[in-house]
Each structure stands twice: as structure tokens, then as C-alpha cells.
Amino acid sequence: MPDSSQVKDARRCSVECGTPPLRHFSQSSLALPRNSQSLRTFCTEHNMQECLSYIKQEVSLLSLSPFWTELDDDSQLNVVAVLNCMYDLIQLHHRSLRTLENMEMEQLKLSSYVDNLKTNNTHLKEEVELSKRQNTGLLERERQLHLKLKSLQSSLKNEKDEVQKLQNITSSRACQYNHEMKRRERELNKLRERLNQLLADKKERKQTIDLLNNLGRADGKRSLWKTEKTEAKHEEEMYRTLLSDYELRQRELALENKELRKVMQQIKKEMVSILKSRKLALKEEKQELNGMQTASDDEENEVFDSSKESLELFCIHAREKLTNSIRLQWRRLKSHVEKLDSQGVDDVSREEKEEMDRLKLEIQQCKDFIQTQQHLLQRQLSSPIDQDSASLQNDGLMLQEKMRLSEEWKSLEEQRRIFERERRNYTEAAIRLSHERKIFEEDRALWLKQQFLSMSPFGNSNQPHLLKSASALLITETEVGSLNASEMPHECQSVLVSQKSRSVSLTSSSTDDLESALCLIPENGSSEHRKSELFGDFNSLHENVPLRRKQWKESKDLSSHSLSEENSTA
Amino acid sequence: MNFSEVFKQSNQLCKVSPDGKYLATCVQYRLVVRDISTLQILQLYTCLDQVSHMEWSSDSLFILCAMYKRGLVQVWSLEQPDWHCKIDEGSIGLVSSRWSPDGRHILNTTEFHLRITVWSLCTKAVSYIKYPKACQKGIDFSTDGSYMALAERRDCKDCISIFVCDDWHLLRHFETETQDLAGLEWSPNGCVLAVWDSCLEYKVLLYSLDGRLLSTYSAYEWSLGVKSVSWSPSSQFLAIGSYDEKVRILNHITWKKIVQFEHPAVIENTKTVYKEVEKRPAEVRDEFSLHNVTMDSTLFSTQSKYEICSLPVQIPAVKPDPDRANPKIGVSVLAFSSDSRYLATKNGDFQVQSLKWHCNGDSVILLGKEQLCLCYMDTEQEEKLNS
Numbered sequence: 001m002p003d004s005s006q007v008k009d010a011r012r013c014s015v016e017c018g019t020p021p022l023r024h025f026s027q028s029s030l031a032l033p034r035n036s037q038s039l040r041t042f043c044t045e046h047n048m049q050e051c052l053s054y055i056k057q058e059v060s061l062l063s064l065s066p067f068w069t070e071l072d073d074d075s076q077l078n079v080v081a082v083l084n085c086m087y088d089l090i091q092l093h094h095r096s097l098r099t100l101e102n103m104e105m106e107q108l109k110l111s112s113y114v115d116n117l118k119t120n121n122t123h124l125k126e127e128v129e130l131s132k133r134q135n136t137g138l139l140e141r142e143r144q145l146h147l148k149l150k151s152l153q154s155s156l157k158n159e160k161d162e163v164q165k166l167q168n169i170t171s172s173r174a175c176q177y178n179h180e181m182k183r184r185e186r187e188l189n190k191l192r193e194r195l196n197q198l199l200a201d202k203k204e205r206k207q208t209i210d211l212l213n214n215l216g217r218a219d220g221k222r223s224l225w226k227t228e229k230t231e232a233k234h235e236e237e238m239y240r241t242l243l244s245d246y247e248l249r250q251r252e253l254a255l256e257n258k259e260l261r262k263v264m265q266q267i268k269k270e271m272v273s274i275l276k277s278r279k280l281a282l283k284e285e286k287q288e289l290n291g292m293q294t295a296s297d298d299e300e301n302e303v304f305d306s307s308k309e310s311l312e313l314f315c316i317h318a319r320e321k322l323t324n325s326i327r328l329q330w331r332r333l334k335s336h337v338e339k340l341d342s343q344g345v346d347d348v349s350r351e352e353k354e355e356m357d358r359l360k361l362e363i364q365q366c367k368d369f370i371q372t373q374q375h376l377l378q379r380q381l382s383s384p385i386d387q388d389s390a391s392l393q394n395d396g397l398m399l400q401e402k403m404r405l406s407e408e409w410k411s412l413e414e415q416r417r418i419f420e421r422e423r424r425n426y427t428e429a430a431i432r433l434s435h436e437r438k439i440f441e442e443d444r445a446l447w448l449k450q451q452f453l454s455m456s457p458f459g460n461s462n463q464p465h466l467l468k469s470a471s472a473l474l475i476t477e478t479e480v481g482s483l484n485a486s487e488m489p490h491e492c493q494s495v496l497v498s499q500k501s502r503s504v505s506l507t508s509s510s511t512d513d514l515e516s517a518l519c520l521i522p523e524n525g526s527s528e529h530r531k532s533e534l535f536g537d538f539n540s541l542h543e544n545v546p547l548r549r550k551q552w553k554e555s556k557d558l559s560s561h562s563l564s565e566e567n568s569t570a
Numbered sequence: 571m572n573f574s575e576v577f578k579q580s581n582q583l584c585k586v587s588p589d590g591k592y593l594a595t596c597v598q599y600r601l602v603v604r605d606i607s608t609l610q611i612l613q614l615y616t617c618l619d620q621v622s623h624m625e626w627s628s629d630s631l632f633i634l635c636a637m638y639k640r641g642l643v644q645v646w647s648l649e650q651p652d653w654h655c656k657i658d659e660g661s662i663g664l665v666s667s668r669w670s671p672d673g674r675h676i677l678n679t680t681e682f683h684l685r686i687t688v689w690s691l692c693t694k695a696v697s698y699i700k701y702p703k704a705c706q707k708g709i710d711f712s713t714d715g716s717y718m719a720l721a722e723r724r725d726c727k728d729c730i731s732i733f734v735c736d737d738w739h740l741l742r743h744f745e746t747e748t749q750d751l752a753g754l755e756w757s758p759n760g761c762v763l764a765v766w767d768s769c770l771e772y773k774v775l776l777y778s779l780d781g782r783l784l785s786t787y788s789a790y791e792w793s794l795g796v797k798s799v800s801w802s803p804s805s806q807f808l809a810i811g812s813y814d815e816k817v818r819i820l821n822h823i824t825w826k827k828i829v830q831f832e833h834p835a836v837i838e839n840t841k842t843v844y845k846e847v848e849k850r851p852a853e854v855r856d857e858f859s860l861h862n863v864t865m866d867s868t869l870f871s872t873q874s875k876y877e878i879c880s881l882p883v884q885i886p887a888v889k890p891d892p893d894r895a896n897p898k899i900g901v902s903v904l905a906f907s908s909d910s911r912y913l914a915t916k917n918g919d920f921q922v923q924s925l926k927w928h929c930n931g932d933s934v935i936l937l938g939k940e941q942l943c944l945c946y947m948d949t950e951q952e953e954k955l956n957s
Binding site for chain 1: 628629652653654655656657658659660661662663672673674681682687689691692693694696716717734736737739741759760761769770778779780792793794822823892893894895896897
């Protein structure tokens with residue numbers, strides 16, 4: 001549509017007028033003739049009203065004085081007003097141009113200012129950098145100076161200390177010198193006095209020696225004249241002592257050297273052997289250049305071993321070689337040991353692990369074993385529990401019985417022992433008794449024989465005894481007994497003693513003696529009653545002879561019993 | 571331990587004869603000789619004045635009694651009590667007197683060390699040695715008695731003369747490189763002479779028997795130097811004790827220091843430390859004793875006993891007076907045991923005057939002013955003994 005395009009064009013134009021670049025504005029914006037055609041095309045004869053209304057609108061917007069009268073529909077344009085309006089518009093335009101110029105100026109100024117500022121900024125930044133660097137430099141210097149200061153202070157302190165020490169030394173030395181000086185001065189004074197005294201002293205006491213008699217020399221030899229020979233001898237003596245001392249020392253040193261060399265060789269041998277073994281082990285593990293080295297080492301060792309044996313090792317070269325080789329070996333050994341240490345830790349740990357595993361396995365096995373054992377035991381225990389509890393009780397009873405039995409057994413054993421003892425004693429006593437009985441019988445026989453032999457056909461005191469045959473015998477017996485009473489009691493006493501029975505006094509009459517003697521055997525110390533019985537029976541010999549004999553026999557039996565009883569009671 | 575009765579003596583002159591059979595004591599002007607086993611008086615001699623110095627001859631046959639004030643020396647014989655010998659030095663005076671190793675010559679040093687007169691008891695002959703030096707130890711005889719070393723000073727220089735004791739023939743005479751020779755000592759094997767300078771300079775020189783300088787040793791400069799020197803009986807070691815409280819030991823092959831012992835104020839790394847504790851009625855005074863020393867209580871009025879201190883032990887250090895010469899610091903006494911295994915040292919200001927080892931090397935005797943202590947060394951146990 002042409003109107004819209006015209007309006008558009010006008011708009012575009014105004015826009016173009018409003019926003020062209022500042023620089024070009026003065027040239028292009030005012031170049032109306034370029035856009036004059038578009039202006040003309042804005043308003044044509046056809047769209048006058050619209051253009052007029054539009055212009056009116058714009059003018060009113062711009063708050064210019066209206067140039068139309070609104071009374072008419074025909075809108076008669078007030079030419080003066082239009083001119084005024086046009087003038088206003090031109091004024092406006094100028095004004096806007098001026099402001100535009102101003103603004104451009106401002107903008108230029110500002111841009112230059114900004115540029116200036118930018119350059120300033122960069123300058124200042126550079127300056128800041130520079131000053132920072134300077135600052136760090138200065139800090140560094142300051143630190144160094146501080147250090148220097150500290151060191152200087154410490155050295156100053158040292159110097160001060162040294163000065164102090166030197167002062168002390170000088171003071172002590174001065175003290176010493178003064179002391180020495182004083183001493184010498186005193187000595188000098190003494191000398192002077194002495195000199196004066198000597199000069200003044202008329203009589204000079206000479207040195208004398210007063211010996212009763214000359215002594216012999218300590219070694220008994222005669223002293224020699226002092227000649228060159230003696231002097232030479234002295235020199236010789238002196239040199240001889242020195243030489244002997246040197247020789248002794250040299251010998252000692254040589255011995256020491258030998259010892260040390262031996263030790264060194266030993267060490268070397270051992271090191272070589274160790275290294276060889278280690279090298280073999282290493283070879284197994286890894287094959288490296290070590291092989292080459294070991295070969296060379298072995299060669300060297302071999303060479304040196306042979307040389308060692310052949311050479312005396314007194315020359316410096318050999319000694320050096322030995323020491324160098326030892327050093328080398330030692331270094332190698334050290335490195336090997338270090339390597340092995342690092343390895344060995346692993347080895348050790350491995351070994352430890354193995355050990356631990358083994359132990360764990362063992363523990364496990366033992367545990368299993370214990371568990372099975374426990375199971376079995378429980379089963380065993382549980383199975384009797386299923387049975388009667390009486391069995392348990394029985395067990396208990398059995399135990400008790402067992403204990404009792406053992407006790408009884410013990411007591412029985414004891415009794416057996418006692419019985420044995422008694423039996424032994426009894427047998428001994430019986431043996432003794434038999435012996436004594438034998439002896440007694442023998443004595444009796446002897447006595448009877450004697451009596452019989454001594455018996456004479458002519459009567460005497462003994463006759464009445466013989467008439468009564470039975471009694472005679474007995475009387476003779478009694479006499480015998482009386483005669484032997486003295487003997488008997490000894491035997492009986494001994495029997496007594498052996499039987500540990502009470503001794504009976506044998507001071508009564510002959511018959512009593514006999515009786516007592518006869519009764520001593522049955523005497524058992526237990527019952528006087530029996531004794532009294534036996535004693536009581538003695539009054540009538542006749543009757544009691546066989547009885548007595550019987551009694552004697554019985555008593556003998558009794559005695560044996562009593563013996564046993566006695567022993568049992570003992 | 572049994573004690574004999576107390577015998578009188580004067581001037582600490584009480585000596586056992588070299589053969590160990592007799593004991594000689596001086597009481598004022600009398601000389602008493604006793605048999606050592608019975609302590610019976612065997613001989614009694616009277617001298618002309620109070621005896622200042624008494625010495626046995628090496629063969630135990632004669633005794634020398636010197637009276638310095640009178641300038642007299644009297645010699646007595648044990649075998650022949652009637653025999654007498656009197657040496658009068660006359661107006662020249664007497665400062666010291668000693669036997670020669672053969673027991674037949676007497677060396678008298680005159681006053682002001684003007685000369686040494688050698689009197690021969692065999693021939694009544696006299697020899698003179700000029701310009702002997704008056705120092706700490708200016709004369710020394712070698713162990714076998716064949717040589718004598720004498721320090722001399724001529725023309726402001728120190729020198730040493732070596733004489734053959736047989737006939738007093740001058741064997742060697744040489745200058746030493748010392749500033750002020752303080753002492754000399756033969757090594758036990760008689761081949762090396764150790765010479766040391768005064769305390770102002772630490773310098774130890776070693777000369778061989780024929781006068782050659784073998785080696786010089788100087789541990790430090792300027793501070794006070796050597797205080798005491800001792801050879802080991804095997805001649806292998808030379809121990810030097812100095813004012814810096816250290817002992818340095820040189821070996822006889824290279825004459826270089828092999829070891830150095832210190833005497834620190836705080837003892838930390840020894841085996842045992844015994845401390846003598848004295849209990850006096852008035853005050854309690856503590857005296858510290860040396861390393862490896864055993865102890866016991868005394869029988870006398872001041873009870874002192876030793877107790878084992880736990881390490882570390884602090885030794886009381888006495889600061890020496892800076893204005894006085896010869897300060898009482900440093901290692902003053904050294905003693906090697908007879909097998910050269912042990913070395914006993916005394917450092918500082920302790921009241922120990924001498925240390926002597928027994929010849930079998932397992933006990934050492936400490937002599938103090940009023941007490942003495944016998945110390946037995948044992949690897950297993952340490953026994954105690956007192957006196």
C-alpha cells in the first residue's frame with residue numbers, strides 16, 4: 001500500500017534521522033535532498049488528510065503550538081502558525097544537533113579519558129610489579145642481613161669468650177710470673193746475704209769427709225781408670241741397651257703384625273667362603289651380571305690364595321693387595337647382607353607364615369580330637385545315666401568298700417608284721433630257752449652224777465636223804481638246787497633278763513631258792529598270784545614233787561604261752 | 571688387722587729398707603733401726619743434729635742422715651755399727667742429699683743449687699757437677715741404676731746431662747727445647763727420658779738415651795700445662811696430668827695420645843663412686859674419693875665411712891684463687907698399677923697426698939694427711955680394709 005509504505009518510509013526516515021552515527025549525522029541527516037523524494041512521497045494529494053492528521057499528532061506530541069484551526073473541517077492551515085511550527089521544528093532540530101554535538105564531544109573526551117586511564121593503569125601495574133619485585137629483593141636482603149647479624153653476634157660472643165679466656169690465661173700467667181719473680185728475688189736476696197756473710201766471714205769452713213775406712217765397691221770389682229777405653233765402653237753399653245730395647249720392640253711388633261695378618265687372612269677366607277655360598281644361592285635365583293663378577297672374583301681369589309701361600313707378604317704390594325681385597329670383599333659382603341636382609345624379611349615372613357599355618361592346622365586337629373573325645377565321654381557318661389542310678393550308687397559304694405578294704409588291708413598288714421616280729425622273738429626265745437634247758441639239764445645231770453659219784457655207802461648227813469628214795473632224789477635235787485642256787489639265779493636271771501620279767505630276790509632258804517629258781521622260768525611278771533601259788537606249794541616236797549615237776553613242765557608250757565602272751569602284750 | 575704400738579718419729583722419716591728386713595725411724599737426732607718382723611730395736615745411732623732427711627742405701631747396708639741446717643751428712647752402717655762417716659759441706663751449705671744407685675756415692679746439692687758434690691765412700695774422692703737446675707724434679711736415676719739424668723741451666727737455656735753412674739762419666743749433654751724445664755723422668759726400661767716444661771707451657775719432650783729428641787707433645791697452648799707425669803711400669807704408656815683436669819696417655823711407639831681421661835664435675839658413667847662421709851662431733855664434712863675406691867670406717871675418733879653414691883654424682887669443685895700461683899686444680903697425682911692395667915689419679919683439692927700401688931697390682935694405698943686408706947680391687951667383690 002503506498003500509504004503504509006510512505007508512512008514506513010517516513011518512519012524510516014525519522015529513524016534514520018534519529019540514529020545515524022554522530023559523525024555522519026551532520027552530513028547525512030541534514031541531507032534532506034536525498035530523502036526529499038521520500039518526503040514528497042510521504043504526502044500526496046490523496047493522503048493529505050492522513051498526513052495532516054499525522055503531522056498534527058506529531059506536533060501535538062512535540063508540544064508545539066498548533067498551526068491549525070480546528071474549527072474548520074477543511075483544516076485551513078494557518079500559514080503563520082505553520083511557519084512558526086516549522087521554525088520551532090527547525091529550532092528543535094538545531095537544538096538537538098547542538099546537544100548531539102555536545103554529546104559527541106563529551107563522548108570523545110570520555111573516550112580519550114578512558115584511554116588515558118587505561119595507559120595509566122598499565123603503567124601503574126608495571127610499577128606495582130616492579131615495586132613488588134623490589135620489595136622481595138629487599139626482604140631477601142633483609143633476611144640475609146639478619147643471618148649475617150646473627151653469625152656476627154655469635155662470633156662476637158665467641159671472641160668475647162676467647163678474650164675472656166685469654167684474659168684469664170694472661171692473668172694466671174702473670175700471677176705465675178709474679179710468683180716466680182718474687183721467688184727469685186727472695187733467692188737473690190738470700191744469695192746476697194750469703195755472699196756478704198761469706199765475705200765478712202773470715203774462717204771458711206771447707207768441705208770435709210771423715211770416713212772410718214773406705215768401703216769396697218758395691219759390686220766388689222775394682223774401679224777402673226777413666227780412659228778413652230772406658231768411655232768407649234760406656235758408649236757401647238748405652239747403644240747396646242738402646243738396640244736391645246729396639247729389638248725387643250721390633251719383635252713384639254712383628255709378633256703383633258703376624259697375629260693381625262693371620263686374623264686378616266682368616267677373615268678374608270671366611271668372607272670369601274660366605275660370599276661364594278651366597279653367590280651360589282643368588283645364581284640359582286637370578287642370573288645376572290653377577291655371574292661375570294663372581295667369575296672374576298673367584299679368579300682373583302684363586303690367584304690371591306695361591307699368591308698368599310707362596311709369598312711372604314712382607315712386601316708392601318702384597319700387603320696392599322691383601323688389604324684392598326679384604327676391603328672389596330667386605331663391601332661385597334655388606335651389600336649382599338643388605339640384600340639378604342631385605343629378602344630375608346620376606347623369607348622370614350614366609351617361614352613364619354608356614355609355621356603359623358602348620359600350627360593352626362595342628363591346633364585344629366587337636367581341637368577336633370578334643371571334641372571327639374568330649375563327645376565320646378559325654379556319650380559314655382550319658383549311657384550310664386540311662387541305666388539305674390543304683391549303679392552309680394553302687395559305684396560309690398564300691399569305692400567306699402574299696403577304701404575300707406584298703407584300710408583293713410593296711411591294718412592287717414601291720415598286724416601281720418607284728419605277728420612276724422613276735423614270732424621271730426618267740427622263736428628266738430624258744431631257741432634260747434631250749435639252749436638253757438639243755439644247759440640246765442646238763443648241769444643237773446652233772447650234779448646228779450656228782451652226787452651219785454660222791455654218794456658214799458657210809459651214811460652222813462646225806463644219808464637220811466638217800467633213805468627216802470624219792471624224796472632223797474628230790475632232796476638231793478634240792479640240795480643240788482641249793483648248791484646250784486647260786487648258779488641258777490644267774491642263769492635264771494639271764495633268762496629273766498631275756499624274758500624281760502621281773503627278777504625275784506633269791507635270798508630265801510635253799511628250798512625257797514630252788515623253788516624260786518624253778519619258779520623263775522614260769523615267772524612271767526604277769527601274775528604274782530601264780531607265783532604265790534607255786535611258792536605255796538613248796539611246803540610239802542613229797543607231794544609236790546611230781547606235781548612240781550608237772551608244774552614245772554606246765555610252767556614251762558605256760559612260760560612259752562606267757563612268752564607269747566607277753567610278747568603279744570608287749 | 572693388728573696394730574703394733576705407736577713409735578715416735580719426726581719429720582715423717584720412717585723408711586723400710588729395700589730388702590724389707592729393717593725399719594729405720596728418726597726421732598729428733600736419733601736413728602733407730604728395728605727388725606721389721608719383731609720390731610725389736612737392733613741399732614741405735616745418734617746424729618749431731620736433728621735429722622732432716624734419711625735414706626737407705628740400695629743394698630740396705632747403710633743409712634744416710636742429712637742435717638741441712640748444719641750442712642752435715644752422716645752415714646751409718648748396719649753391719650758395722652762402729653763405722654762412721656761424716657760429710658761436712660762447710661760454708662757452702664746443704665739443700666738436699668741422696669744416695670747414688672750403687673750405694674757408695676752420696677750426692678749433695680749445695681745451697682742455692684750452686685753445684686752437686688759427688689762424694690765417693692770408696693775412695694773419698696769428690697766430683698762436682700755445676701749448674702744444676704732447681705726445679706720440681708731435676709735429677710733422676712734410671713731404674714737399673716746405670717744412668718743419671720740431671721737438668722742444668724746454662725746461659726738461660728735448659729740442658730740435660732746424662733752421667734754413667736759407674737764412674738760419673740758424662741755420657742751426653744744436650745740442650746732441651748723447653749722454656750723452663752720442670753722435671754724429667756726415665757722410663758722404666760731406661761731407654762727414654764721424659765722431660766716436661768713448667769706449668770706455663772704444656773710441653774712434654776721425649777729423648778732417647780743417647781740424647782736424640784724422639785718426639786714432642788703439646789696438648790694445648792697458653793693455659794696452665796703439665797702438673798704431673800708418670801710412666802707405666804711396662805714403659806708402654808706415659809700418663810700426663812695437667813691443670814685442665816685431664817689425663818692424657820701417650821703410647822711408646824708413636825708417642826701420640828691414645829686416650830684422654832677427664833675428671834668431670836658430674837660423674838655419670840663409671841661403675842661405682844664411693845663417697846667418704848666423715849662424722850665429726852662438731853661438723854659434718856664430706857670428702858669425695860676417687861673412682862673404684864673401697865672404703866671402711868676408721869677406728870679413730872672421727873668416724874668416717876664410705877657410702878656408695880648413685881650416679882650421677884656431683885663433685886664439689888673449689889674455684890681456685892685467681893691471684894695465687896700454682897692453683898690447686900688439675901691432676902696432681904698419678905699412679906699406674908704394676909701390671910699397667912689401672913691408673914689411679916687425683917684431681918683437684920682433695921686431701922690425698924700420695925697414691926701407691928701394691929706390687930701385685932690389686933690394691934692401692936691412699937695417704938692423706940691424717941688417714942690412710944687401703945683399697946683392694948677385686949673383680950668379684952671388693953674387700954675393705956682400713957687403717
